[in-house]
Amino acid sequence: MLRELDLEQRLDEAAWDGVSEVLKTRLGVLQQEIRARKIPVVILFEGWGASGKGSMISRLISNLDPRGFSVYSIGMPTVEEQRFPWMRRFWQKLPAYGDIAIFDRSWYRGISLPERELSKKEMRGRLDEIQDFERQIIDDGYVLIKFFLHISRKEQKRRFKALAEKKITRWRVLDADWRQNEHYDECLDSFDELLTRTDEFDRSWTPVGATDKRFATCKVFETVIRALEEKLADAPADDSFLGVRNSEDIVLLPAPRLRDVSLDKTLGEDAYRRELKACQKRLSELHNVLYHKKIPLILAFEGWDAAGKGGNIKRITQALDPRGFEVIPIAAPSTLEKNHPHLWRFWNALPKDGHVAVFDRTWYGRVMVEHIEGFCTDEQWGRAYDEINRFERGLAGWGAIVLKFWLHIDRDEQLKRFTERQNTAEKQYKITDEDWRNREKWGDYEQAVDELLMRTNTDYAPWLVVESNDKRYARIKTMRAVIDAIEQRL
Amino acid sequence: MLRELDLEQRLDEAAWDGVSEVLKTRLGVLQQEIRARKIPVVILFEGWGASGKGSMISRLISNLDPRGFSVYSIGMPTVEEQRFPWMRRFWQKLPAYGDIAIFDRSWYRGISLPERELSKKEMRGRLDEIQDFERQIIDDGYVLIKFFLHISRKEQKRRFKALAEKKITRWRVLDADWRQNEHYDECLDSFDELLTRTDEFDRSWTPVGATDKRFATCKVFETVIRALEEKLADAPADDSFLGVRNSEDIVLLPAPRLRDVSLDKTLGEDAYRRELKACQKRLSELHNVLYHKKIPLILAFEGWDAAGKGGNIKRITQALDPRGFEVIPIAAPSTLEKNHPHLWRFWNALPKDGHVAVFDRTWYGRVMVEHIEGFCTDEQWGRAYDEINRFERGLAGWGAIVLKFWLHIDRDEQLKRFTERQNTAEKQYKITDEDWRNREKWGDYEQAVDELLMRTNTDYAPWLVVESNDKRYARIKTMRAVIDAIEQRL
Numbered sequence: 001m002l003r004e005l006d007l008e009q010r011l012d013e014a015a016w017d018g019v020s021e022v023l024k025t026r027l028g029v030l031q032q033e034i035r036a037r038k039i040p041v042v043i044l045f046e047g048w049g050a051s052g053k054g055s056m057i058s059r060l061i062s063n064l065d066p067r068g069f070s071v072y073s074i075g076m077p078t079v080e081e082q083r084f085p086w087m088r089r090f091w092q093k094l095p096a097y098g099d100i101a102i103f104d105r106s107w108y109r110g111i112s113l114p115e116r117e118l119s120k121k122e123m124r125g126r127l128d129e130i131q132d133f134e135r136q137i138i139d140d141g142y143v144l145i146k147f148f149l150h151i152s153r154k155e156q157k158r159r160f161k162a163l164a165e166k167k168i169t170r171w172r173v174l175d176a177d178w179r180q181n182e183h184y185d186e187c188l189d190s191f192d193e194l195l196t197r198t199d200e201f202d203r204s205w206t207p208v209g210a211t212d213k214r215f216a217t218c219k220v221f222e223t224v225i226r227a228l229e230e231k232l233a234d235a236p237a238d239d240s241f242l243g244v245r246n247s248e249d250i251v252l253l254p255a256p257r258l259r260d261v262s263l264d265k266t267l268g269e270d271a272y273r274r275e276l277k278a279c280q281k282r283l284s285e286l287h288n289v290l291y292h293k294k295i296p297l298i299l300a301f302e303g304w305d306a307a308g309k310g311g312n313i314k315r316i317t318q319a320l321d322p323r324g325f326e327v328i329p330i331a332a333p334s335t336l337e338k339n340h341p342h343l344w345r346f347w348n349a350l351p352k353d354g355h356v357a358v359f360d361r362t363w364y365g366r367v368m369v370e371h372i373e374g375f376c377t378d379e380q381w382g383r384a385y386d387e388i389n390r391f392e393r394g395l396a397g398w399g400a401i402v403l404k405f406w407l408h409i410d411r412d413e414q415l416k417r418f419t420e421r422q423n424t425a426e427k428q429y430k431i432t433d434e435d436w437r438n439r440e441k442w443g444d445y446e447q448a449v450d451e452l453l454m455r456t457n458t459d460y461a462p463w464l465v466v467e468s469n470d471k472r473y474a475r476i477k478t479m480r481a482v483i484d485a486i487e488q489r490l
Numbered sequence: 491m492l493r494e495l496d497l498e499q500r501l502d503e504a505a506w507d508g509v510s511e512v513l514k515t516r517l518g519v520l521q522q523e524i525r526a527r528k529i530p531v532v533i534l535f536e537g538w539g540a541s542g543k544g545s546m547i548s549r550l551i552s553n554l555d556p557r558g559f560s561v562y563s564i565g566m567p568t569v570e571e572q573r574f575p576w577m578r579r580f581w582q583k584l585p586a587y588g589d590i591a592i593f594d595r596s597w598y599r600g601i602s603l604p605e606r607e608l609s610k611k612e613m614r615g616r617l618d619e620i621q622d623f624e625r626q627i628i629d630d631g632y633v634l635i636k637f638f639l640h641i642s643r644k645e646q647k648r649r650f651k652a653l654a655e656k657k658i659t660r661w662r663v664l665d666a667d668w669r670q671n672e673h674y675d676e677c678l679d680s681f682d683e684l685l686t687r688t689d690e691f692d693r694s695w696t697p698v699g700a701t702d703k704r705f706a707t708c709k710v711f712e713t714v715i716r717a718l719e720e721k722l723a724d725a726p727a728d729d730s731f732l733g734v735r736n737s738e739d740i741v742l743l744p745a746p747r748l749r750d751v752s753l754d755k756t757l758g759e760d761a762y763r764r765e766l767k768a769c770q771k772r773l774s775e776l777h778n779v780l781y782h783k784k785i786p787l788i789l790a791f792e793g794w795d796a797a798g799k800g801g802n803i804k805r806i807t808q809a810l811d812p813r814g815f816e817v818i819p820i821a822a823p824s825t826l827e828k829n830h831p832h833l834w835r836f837w838n839a840l841p842k843d844g845h846v847a848v849f850d851r852t853w854y855g856r857v858m859v860e861h862i863e864g865f866c867t868d869e870q871w872g873r874a875y876d877e878i879n880r881f882e883r884g885l886a887g888w889g890a891i892v893l894k895f896w897l898h899i900d901r902d903e904q905l906k907r908f909t910e911r912q913n914t915a916e917k918q919y920k921i922t923d924e925d926w927r928n929r930e931k932w933g934d935y936e937q938a939v940d941e942l943l944m945r946t947n948t949d950y951a952p953w954l955v956v957e958s959n960d961k962r963y964a965r966i967k968t969m970r971a972v973i974d975a976i977e978q979r980l
Contacts, residue, residue, distance in 0.1 A: 073813035078570045079570075080568045080569075104813055322544075322548055322551055429526065
């Protein structure tokens with residue numbers, strides 16, 4: 001891809017003067033249009049050292065409304081950032097619908113200049129995650145434009161020398177830059193391979209010959225303008241529903257159907273007390289080990305209203321060091337969250353390594369309440385299972401233990417608990433009109449749960465259906481499962 | 491304060507068994523009540539090494555609903571955090587209304603264990619900031635409870651030894667801990683001084699003799715319960731308006747009244763082009779120096795609708811390296827932002843050292859639109875000027891250059907610009923019904939602006955009224971002011 005590029009292309013000053021204002025004005029107008037249509041745009045610049053990424057970005061934004069874009073310069077991840085999944089810092093920088101984000105280096109740095117040596121398996125994992133990420137944002141309506149600024153070895157050397165000669169720019173040329181120039185051919189091979197491999201699925205790379213600044217600028221402007229115009233010419237939103245997307249490269253495990261789960265399991269009070277004490281003791285020890293070994297633990301709780309999520313979670317967190325866990329209650333998304341892909345807010349809530357995150361309701365909201373209530377389109381729903389599988393695969397690849405619980409009760413038990421809540425002063429806050437409304441849709445939810453169990457039960461992020469008509473039984477079963485999963489890992 | 495404490499107080503097991511469940515249950519109920527009343531609570535634990543802060547927190551939260559609280563363990567600030575004002579990480583952890591935050595060590599660490607040696611002036615500055623912070627959250631309705639867990643030198647030594655003897659706890663005792671024990675008396679003096687100095691203004695410290703775990707736990711529970719009960723017994727919200735609060739220890743500079751500002755200044759097209767080029771060149775150079783010297787620059791833009799904030803900002807940002815600035819547009823606060831003190835969202839938007847933050851509308855919204863439209867109470871409005879003065883003093887103390895601009899036009903000019911926007915297709919998005927409504931309240935706004943100029947013009951964060959009937963004149967005046975302020979600093 002890079003070797004075929006003609007690096008001698010130039011644009012003379014007269015030609016440039018003729019077009020530059022036109023291009024800048026056009027881009028300014030397009031910015032307003034994509035803003036009005038709430039189309040988000042991601043533009044990234046990769047390229048050789050001294051290929052002119054920074055000054056290119058300055059020219060690109062010179063006529064943009066500064067309220068509508070952000071520029072991010074991607075250096076080494078900070079020590080803090082290294083305690084989270086490596087893609088998190090890019091998810092966090094994803095622009096809201098209608099905004100533009102411009103990256104000076106990007107997630108490709110995680111492959112071409114990783115913060116530590118990666119095994120082949122890790123490298124493949126990162127490539128998968130990049131592909132998952134880019135596909136997901138494109139599906140979500142983002143315009144993704146990727147530039148690689150290319151210059152020859154000779155040109156690069158000339159530029160480094162020029163920078164090194166001047167006192168005020170000397171600091172910009174690092175040893176690593178000179179090394180890149182020395183090993184230019186090997187670097188070129190690996191850049192070329194990277195671009196080719198990551199262009200397959202979306203054709204979003206544009207290699208740009210950057211020997212001549214005017215030529216390169218013109219090419220960048222034209223590429224961005226064309227991409228925005230094409231997007232604006234599209235139908236308002238592609239909602240055509242083509243069926244649920246399968247996760248072809250992901251192995252799914254068999255899962256039960258709710259109607260086949262027998263709910264008559266119970267546990268006596270004495271046995272419960274004994275078991276609870278033993279489980280909490282063991283969990284407390286294991287939390288210490290997780291902390292020490294920097295293994296993150298993610299517990300995802302779903303279940304019928306009044307199935308006992310809160311009580312279950314409390315029994316677990318009682319055993320944990322409060323400095324090492326967080327409970328994240330998930331309610332309806334905020335406006336800012338609605339203006340991002342549905343998984344964005346969960347990326348923002350991930351635990352550090354060695355910490356425990358307990359999600360009280362989860363990213364499965366998209367395929368349950370949001371689908372049933374029509375808060376998302378069928379198209380969005382249809383790809384959510386696959387997006388979730390990939391999200392969880394990334395978490396597991398990072399090293400997290402991921403466990404998902406469906407707390408299951410039957411309709412009679414729910415009615416009993418609702419009524420009790422209604423009739424007990426200090427429990428009334430727990431029951432709302434919405435709970436009663438949801439109850440009316442039991443059948444819809446049952447179908448949704450059966451489908452999500454079938455489509456997202458993986459060995460790296462398994463579902464456990466917890467029989468919860470008996471609260472004591474449910475709590476111990478959940479804790480045992482957490483303990484088993486941790487012990488298995490250690 | 492600490493020396494007078496009796497460290498021999500104990501509670502026997504029988505007495506403890508009699509009260510422990512009662513205390514836990516009561517606290518659980520109170521948590522629901524403060525949640526319903528949207529009262530936020532901050533509880534912090536300071537104390538000697540091995541005084542039992544961590545296990546105390548575990549007991550305190552054992553019966554709390556984990557969805558309503560967070561626990562933060564405050565270590566050394568990360569490298570990233572050190573690039574921001576030191577109080578920022580605590581502002582970010584401030585609980586939303588109705589939530590509880592528990593700190594294992596806190597902002598007092600910034601004084602007792604600072605990340606680098608502090609000059610006396612810096613130390614005084616930090617004490618001021620702590621006082622400003624605590625006063626502000628208490629005024630805002632937060633319950634603040636501060637514990638210091640106190641043990642004797644002998645007891646501490648005994649505990650360190652016990653920890654060091656066991657293999658699995660050995661890592662918990664650091665060299666710094668042993669040093670603290672060696673220099674116990676000096677440490678005691680400085681703790682005592684710190685507590686005394688920071689107890690003056692709100693009496694929120696509770697020193698706790700922590701030799702006996704049961705006694706200490708009982709004391710902590712009782713203190714928290716009493717504080718919550720007292721708060722709940724208060725009238726729903728103390729809205730009694732006692733007049734605008736003055737910033738007595740802050741020197742205010744004289745400021746003009748809008749009606750005295752002459753708006754007939756203009757600048758010709760040629761002179762403008764020349765000046766613009768020169769200013770942008772100079773600003774670009776200076777941005778480099780700021781970046782290198784790690785000096786943050788904060789530009790706050792306010793002004794009449796259609797006064798030209800956007801155009802003004804664009805001329806400045808065009809001169810800046812896009813990797814080193816951010817424009818922050820301020821709209822109405824989100825729900826989460828409304829559930830925090832009004833300055834919270836601005837703390838979250840501060841630039842790193844060496845970066846530039848341009849605020850397009852600012853924290854002055856509270857004393858303009860929010861006051862005029864009744865979105866805040868008179869009481870909240872009346873203390874906002876003082877809170878803002880202290881906020882800006884903290885920024886200046888951190889090392890930031892802070893400049894505030896009021897872009898001033900007259901009513902006729904605004905009408906002309908509104909009409910033009912209405913009649914120009916690509917500018918229509920810039921004009922809304924709200925703009926017309928605000929225009930009707932010109933007199934209210936003029937009064938609010940005169941008052942804020944009078945009450946918040948300081949030498950560390952000065953206001954500049956920019957005559958903006960002529961856009962060219964306004965842009966150059968603004969840029970010149972920015973350049974002057976930077977040059978003066980360097």
